[in-house]
Amino acid sequence: MIRVNLPSSINIEQGVKAITYTVSLIGFSSISGEIGLSYSLSFLCLFLLSLFFEYKRRFYLPRWVLNGLSLSVIGFTVYRLELSELVVQIIETLLILLGIKLLEEKKFRDYMQIYAINLLLLTGLGLLSLDIIFSVYLLVLVTLLTVATVLLTYYSESPELVIKRDIALKIILKSMYIPMLAIPLTVLMFVILPRTQYPIFSFLNRAEKAKIGFTDNVRLGGVSGIQEDSSAILRVNMDRIDPEHLYWRGVALDHFDGISWKSGTKEPISTTKPIPVKGIRVHQTIYLEPYENIYLFALDKPIYVSLNRARRYTNLTFTSFGFIEKRIRYEAISILSDTIMEERIDEERYLKLPEGLSPKIKDLVGQLIKGKGIEEGIHAIIGFLNSGSYRYSLENLPITKTPIEDFLFKFKYGNCEYFASACAIMLRVAGIPTRLIGGYKGGYYNEVGRYYLVPQKNAHVWVEAYVRGKGWVRVDPTPGSIEAFSSPIKAGYLFRMGLFLDTLNYYWLVSVINYNLEKQLNIIHTLKMNLKIPGIKSLKGMKKGVTYGVMLILGGVVLSILAFFLIRASKNDYVEKSLLTQFLQKMEKKGYKKEKSQGLEEFVLSIGEDKLNDNALLFVKEFEKIFYQDKPFTGEEKKRLKEILKKV
Amino acid sequence: MVNMEKSYKKIEEITESLSKYLQGKDRPLRLALICFFSRGHLLIEDLPGTGKTTLAIGIAKTLGLTFGRVQCTSDLLPTDITGLSIYNKTSGEFEFHPGPIFNNIVLCDEINRATPKTQSALLEAMGEKQVTIEGKTYKLPRLFFVIATQNPVEQFGTFPLPESQLDRFMMKISIGYPSHDAEKEILKVGSKREELYSIEPVMDHEEAIAIQKDIEKNIYVSDKILNYILAIIEATRANGFLTAGLSTRGALTIVSTAKTNAYFNGRNFVIPEDIKELFEYVIPHRVIFKEEYESLDRKEVIRSLIEKIPTPA
Structure with missing residues (x-):
């Protein structure tokens, strides 16, 4: 091939080569600070050697020699592989492979491989240090690689193509559009995607009106209508259980002033103190969406929540240190039980009635529990509320100053807050201590991801009544079966579709959003410690030998796979x-x-x-x-x- | 392999020397030669006067072979073809007088005029390469090539060959009219039949046998080609137009003609084109069409079938 080097025109092959060498040099310089000196030197040697061969001798080493060389480099890497320096070692290996690749007589795919290695090197740098210099390298490399790829396309069509300088400039400028468009878009995606508070498939969400949802301030008679909100609040990775147990405990409320419930003082207790609950233990991994509060939900009767600086209270609720402003993940252990055994409680606190409570209520309660024991009395009151004369509704809720009285005697419909409040107050009138528990009820089990999806619309309030000698017993006066909260069939086609698509959401959040580099590195570190410490401490050479043996076998496997491909290729x-x-x-x-x-x-x-x-x-x-x-x-x-x- | 070049030259020589006398009949000549060197027999379906006899004589003369001719009629007896023993008064014994079939090249004109009995005697001789007369078996010459002709137009008083008998012919071809120029040339100089008898043979008996052997032994057929042939055969057997596809004999024929074709093309291995060039002469007369499709053009059906089979490369 005769080189045409007219001042006003460029041989496409020369152009591609020049860019390729430049890109390789940039790729090298980006990571040169992170790797061993010997590797830098060997790469530079290979680089200079390839320049020499390329421009002085026009000679290329035969492929099989280079392939053999690459193989031995990979073999060596496998041999000296240290988990703690995995990234650095991979980068070093890649760099040497790049050097070897440059020595080859380069065809289209070789150029592409060189570009790919350079990108990998840069990615490696990203894993090692997230300096501002990284973005500079990224910008330069991406731009150059785009230009190189465009030129390479011309080259692959006709290697002898000679283009005028101004046309070359035009091509280069045009190909700049690609990174210019791509980079801002990427940045946008990068900023938006992992930080989105809502599922990507946003038709699960509706407009933010007065939405149903969790609150730690149950207020009655304030709003006239509540809109159902299907967006997810919890995703709980666990085995499927009987839907009867699906109560997600969030907050306990004990003070009622006639209109709203509030939480009185709570006493935090040590997380290691044994809990007086007996039953089946259930382990959950919970992904909680950001919401404007601090309560950590878990299956009813949670005894343990694994979150840094989380607090546990005597009423078996947990709070995080601050507001939950981003999606968090925690483990929880709950015991499936209807009762919390507690021997002594502050009865006065849980029996306090709001001032000016209507005597009609007292009369009603009196009639209901006449001549009955505690448990029978509870049953009587629930039976009264569930008798059919009271209706569950989210619409046309009465706006009133005396919500309980109006609910019981006038309107006779309301949502769970009305039912639970009425029930709790009636029980208090009857002399049974009560508190309101807020959280979520039910949830839709996703068989594919093996998790419960709990949407906002499943927010629920129920009652815990204290029975002497037994403890706190869960009482749910709201009519309607659990199925309404847990069977996707009843939730409509669109919802079911969304539920299915949510599987993707789930995996996305499990694998991407919770990805924490430090954590992963920690895992690697622990792994390394586990591998090494016993070797030094107890069995000395023996275990070390095993480790090396494993590495050798791994290396052998890698080599034989490579050999297989090489043999197949020939x-x-x-x-x-x-x-x-x-x-x-x-x-x-x-x-x-x-x-x-x-x-x-x-x-x-x-x-x-x-x-x-x-x-x-x-x-x-x-x-x-x-x-x-x-x-x-x-x-x-x-x-x-x-x-x-x-x-x- | 060694004498490949030389033998290939011989083939060229034959075609060259004959093309003088057979103007515009290159293709039938080539096909006939392929058939001959593949040790098969040829059926020509064509009108009278298109040069069938000239072709047969030409081949016989250039190859230095003997030539016999049988004109089939409805009163032709098997012994008229095979020969018979006649009582010799002087020696007092029966003497065998071989019939025309004891020649190297036998032209059997209008075979469909002969009675089935005679036809089968001929076809048996073709298949077995020997005849048995009055309890005695006579071997036919090692080089034995029958060219049978059929008149497609006159159907009255004929006995068309049944499909099972057609299978015994390696190829079925038609000569067709010569091209305009070739015909003009013929008209100008007149028939060259007489001269044909006096041409010098370009090879002898032994050489012809050697070439036959060479083709059989030294032409390589790759597994890829065998698979391709098998695909063709299976396609004929699964085809909706046909009640019966190719027999194994048919498949063997495809292989041996392809080998000879490769040899004629100066190659010592078979490529798919060797098969594709010949399929319309080798396949159509071996398959049996369903009654309702009898009227279809047989070659076209087979062609469309072949067009669907991918070549190995």
């Missing part, structure tokens, strides 16, 4: 196929497509162009000589065929 079938595809692709580019049922000669002879014909026919005849005699392709024949192919 195998006859593969060579045959690749030669043939190259030929057919070349012909197709020229506008001639072989019919499947056409023989090769038939195909070539069907083409009218004489010049094309001769070389193509020569190729086909030579190819057939080997192909149809089932002979192996020797290196020489391969070379010859490739040469003919070039002329086609």
